[in-house]
Amino acid sequence: MTPxxxxxxxxxxxxxxxxxxxxxxxxxxxxxxxxGAIIVLISGSVNLLDLLDISQKITGxxxxxxxxxxxxxALESFGFFKWVAQKMLExxxxxxxxxxxxxxxxxxxxxxxxxxxxxILITTPILILLLKHLGLKKHExxxxxxxxxxxxxxxxxxxxxxxxxxxxxxxxIGMDLYLHTVxxxxxxxxxxxxxxxxxxxxxxxxxxxxxxxxQSLIIHGLEKKHPLQDSDQTMKSSIKLMICALVFVFLVRIxxxxxxxxGISVALIAVLGSSILLIWRAFYLKVYPTDILxxxxxxxxxxxFSMYVLIYGLQNIGLxxxxxxxxxxxxxxxxxxxxxxxxxxxxxxxxIFNNHPALMIGTITLNEMALDHITLKxxxxxxxxxxxxxxxxxxxxxLATLIWMHILRENKIKVSWxxxxxxxxxxxxxxxxxxxxxLYYWVALFFVD
Numbered sequence: 001m002t003p004x005x006x007x008x009x010x011x012x013x014x015x016x017x018x019x020x021x022x023x024x025x026x027x028x029x030x031x032x033x034x035x036g037a038i039i040v041l042i043s044g045s046v047n048l049l050d051l052l053d054i055s056q057k058i059t060g061x062x063x064x065x066x067x068x069x070x071x072x073x074a075l076e077s078f079g080f081f082k083w084v085a086q087k088m089l090e091x092x093x094x095x096x097x098x099x100x101x102x103x104x105x106x107x108x109x110x111x112x113x114x115x116x117x118x119x120i121l122i123t124t125p126i127l128i129l130l131l132k133h134l135g136l137k138k139h140e141x142x143x144x145x146x147x148x149x150x151x152x153x154x155x156x157x158x159x160x161x162x163x164x165x166x167x168x169x170x171x172x173i174g175m176d177l178y179l180h181t182v183x184x185x186x187x188x189x190x191x192x193x194x195x196x197x198x199x200x201x202x203x204x205x206x207x208x209x210x211x212x213x214x215q216s217l218i219i220h221g222l223e224k225k226h227p228l229q230d231s232d233q234t235m236k237s238s239i240k241l242m243i244c245a246l247v248f249v250f251l252v253r254i255x256x257x258x259x260x261x262x263g264i265s266v267a268l269i270a271v272l273g274s275s276i277l278l279i280w281r282a283f284y285l286k287v288y289p290t291d292i293l294x295x296x297x298x299x300x301x302x303x304x305f306s307m308y309v310l311i312y313g314l315q316n317i318g319l320x321x322x323x324x325x326x327x328x329x330x331x332x333x334x335x336x337x338x339x340x341x342x343x344x345x346x347x348x349x350x351x352i353f354n355n356h357p358a359l360m361i362g363t364i365t366l367n368e369m370a371l372d373h374i375t376l377k378x379x380x381x382x383x384x385x386x387x388x389x390x391x392x393x394x395x396x397x398x399l400a401t402l403i404w405m406h407i408l409r410e411n412k413i414k415v416s417w418x419x420x421x422x423x424x425x426x427x428x429x430x431x432x433x434x435x436x437x438x439l440y441y442w443v444a445l446f447f448v449d
Contacts, residue, residue, distance in 0.1 A: 347390025
């Protein structure tokens with residue numbers, strides 16, 4: 001590797017990160033990432049074989065994310081968003097606090113039901129629909145929207161299949177979904193509960209005392225149609241179709257676990273499931289797949305691919321070797337220090353690189369260390385916590401938060417980086433430490449002799 005290649009690679013990386021964080025005139029994060037990747041390719045630190053390897057690694061993830069998006073769009077067509085919004089309205093009983101907990105519960109369940117990207121695609125439109133009809137002011141929307149996004153994304157920690165980058169890394173580390181769930185579900189769920197409580201304490205005073213239009217919507221709903229309702233006959237028919245669609249999506253979800261266990265392509269099962277759902281939608285609702293092309297945020301996939309190219313460039317100029325040299329002595333100090341070191345490192349990397357390439361770098365680095373079975377698996381799970389929770393400090397840390405920002409922009413709702421970071425800096429570092437502690441003691445109690 002020539003000095004010029006090394007210089008250009010480092011320059012491209014630094015310039016990309018500065019522009020992503022600075023975002024002059026609202027610059028979309030995809031543009032600096034794409035130009036950074038082009039510079040790295042020109043430098044020669046990434047070649048055509050590397051591009052092929054990147055494509056193989058990211059294609060399955062991209063296809064699975066696409067399939068999840070299609071399922072979310074199909075559920076919208078079946079009336080799922082309106083139905084859930086109406087039920088949340090009824091269960092809230094006019095309480096803004098109750099609505100907050102309903103929001104977090106919905107986001108948690110949707111991530112377990114689909115994955116973090118699918119959860120964002122489903123829950124964000126539901127919340128926007130409900131909150132706008134309730135007549136909340138802009139500053140009153142933020143507690144629900146930001147909390148929902150953070151909980152939906154962080155909820156991918158307990159179950160490996162809830163985040164496609166976790167699935168990719170599981171294959172590299174040689175860990176199945178069952179072991180991941182047994183070792184991570186309890187610590188991950190406790191971490192999520194801790195995060196939700198912190199969010200509630202932060203937003204408690206900012207939540208409105210009552211939901212402004214609640215009584216009006218409920219009364220109009222009893223006497224005539226309100227914005228969240230259709231006619232009784234149409235509603236009953238839609239609910240039947242929607243429940244069938246939900247059951248089908250749930251079965252597809254279960255089949256992803258089965259496919260992973262049997263060594264069948266997860267992406268293939270996801271594509272088959274989404275294709276059947278699209279055909280079903282076209283037959284019953286006469287809605288054809290052309291709307292998917294318009295709704296899909298294609299630039300997010302370009303961003304992810306570009307960041308992988310940047311990471312490969314850094315890896316090829318010696319990043320992984322450097323990390324092994326620096327980290328191996330720390331990791332050998334014991335499980336506690338190793339877990340916290342790698343969790344913190346993946347948090348930093350995920351916010352700088354995005355969690356997809358960051359987790360890949362962390363996983364590859366671990367694989368090159370001589371670690372025993374339990375230590376390797378535990379430190380990998382610490383990586384997951386850093387990648388899935390720690391990454392939430394910046395909105396560019398995960399694809400899910402990028403999708404969330406895209407949906408908000410489409411609905412003309414502006415959430416500034418300052419507003420987002422002012423919340424995440426208060427809750428994410430504390431949640432990261434708490435979840436890593438839970439993981440350490442859970443593993444020490446049940447998995448270490």
